[in-house]
Amino acid sequence: MLLCIDCGNTNTVFSIWDGERFLCTLRTATEHTRTADQYFTWFATLIAHHRIEARITDVIISSTVPRVVFNLRVFADRYFNTRPIVVGKPECLLPHPARVDAGTNVGPDRLVNSAGAYDRHGGDLIVVDFGTATTFDVVAHDGAYVGGVIAPGVNLSLEALHMAAAALPHVDVTKPQAVIGTNTVACMQSGVFWGYVGLVREICARIRAEYEAPMRIIGTGGLAPLFATGDVLFDTIEDDLTMHGLTVIHAYNKENGAA
Numbered sequence: 001m002l003l004c005i006d007c008g009n010t011n012t013v014f015s016i017w018d019g020e021r022f023l024c025t026l027r028t029a030t031e032h033t034r035t036a037d038q039y040f041t042w043f044a045t046l047i048a049h050h051r052i053e054a055r056i057t058d059v060i061i062s063s064t065v066p067r068v069v070f071n072l073r074v075f076a077d078r079y080f081n082t083r084p085i086v087v088g089k090p091e092c093l094l095p096h097p098a099r100v101d102a103g104t105n106v107g108p109d110r111l112v113n114s115a116g117a118y119d120r121h122g123g124d125l126i127v128v129d130f131g132t133a134t135t136f137d138v139v140a141h142d143g144a145y146v147g148g149v150i151a152p153g154v155n156l157s158l159e160a161l162h163m164a165a166a167a168l169p170h171v172d173v174t175k176p177q178a179v180i181g182t183n184t185v186a187c188m189q190s191g192v193f194w195g196y197v198g199l200v201r202e203i204c205a206r207i208r209a210e211y212e213a214p215m216r217i218i219g220t221g222g223l224a225p226l227f228a229t230g231d232v233l234f235d236t237i238e239d240d241l242t243m244h245g246l247t248v249i250h251a252y253n254k255e256n257g258a259a
């Protein structure tokens, strides 16, 4: 079984792939001080709770936070006796290498999303991922990541308002009843929700205008379904796109002898 680890700036997600389906998905806050032993204690407890018989033979990691990779490597080695594949490292092959400016280190999550989306949908795609940042990944006809857009994340924007303005509370994102807010929280929710609807529409429209072929838009990340209700037009929403991309990259490395 393959353990897929997607480490973002806010959350780290573990998912077990048995070759046909994901047996479970576990989420924890990203914390670079967490040790291999701490990961295992947490992992083993939840696996037992869900009554899953996990026989992990392989591990693949995508991490947007370089500092956590060391302890995750130790975790894979110590508890599963395996050397993990780490996306973005030279020894990890990509089915379709990125075409970007020399010296650019594309976020591994974006490479993984691109691989996962291409595997399911073919090329000419925009992948919109609502994580810590809201990212737009352009996947070319041949499956290569060829660029995109990075915007501040939804929760980050709300947090920034709260941090910078003494009278603004911490609020969670939700779809407001109306555009005109009649209290502080409603005003903030409206600004962020409709602001993001506009941001996503505008950026996708401009990418489409700049690109040479018709494109489909795939939404992913925890907040994609919420924005789909604000008439942002995704062709599809897939909450497991990053995890799927990890299985695709793992299989490619196995087939090509790199793992």
Ligand SMILES: Nc1ncnc2c1ncn2[C@@H]1O[C@H](COP(=O)(O)OP(=O)(O)OP(=O)(O)O)[C@@H](O)[C@H]1O
Binding pocket: 007, 008, 009, 010, 011, 012, 130, 131, 132, 133, 155, 220, 221, 222, 223
């Ligand atoms: N099913 C859900 N419904 C509503 N909100 C959700 C759901 N799943 C996740 N979220 C919230 O959506 C936000 C985005 O989640 P997501 O996992 O896509 O990114 P993240 O973990 O915040 O960012 P990163 O991957 O960069 O660490 C998070 O704040 C999370 O709490």
Ligand SMILES: CC(C)(CO)[C@@H](O)C(=O)NCCC(=O)O
Binding pocket: 008, 009, 064, 104, 105, 106, 107, 108, 109, 110, 131, 132, 133, 135, 150
């Ligand atoms: C943009 C984030 C933070 C989104 O998770 C991540 O993909 C990242 O750190 N990227 C590095 C820069 C880039 O992708 O061009």
Ligand SMILES: [K+]
Binding pocket: 008, 109, 129, 130, 131, 132, 221, 242
């Ligand atoms: K993510």
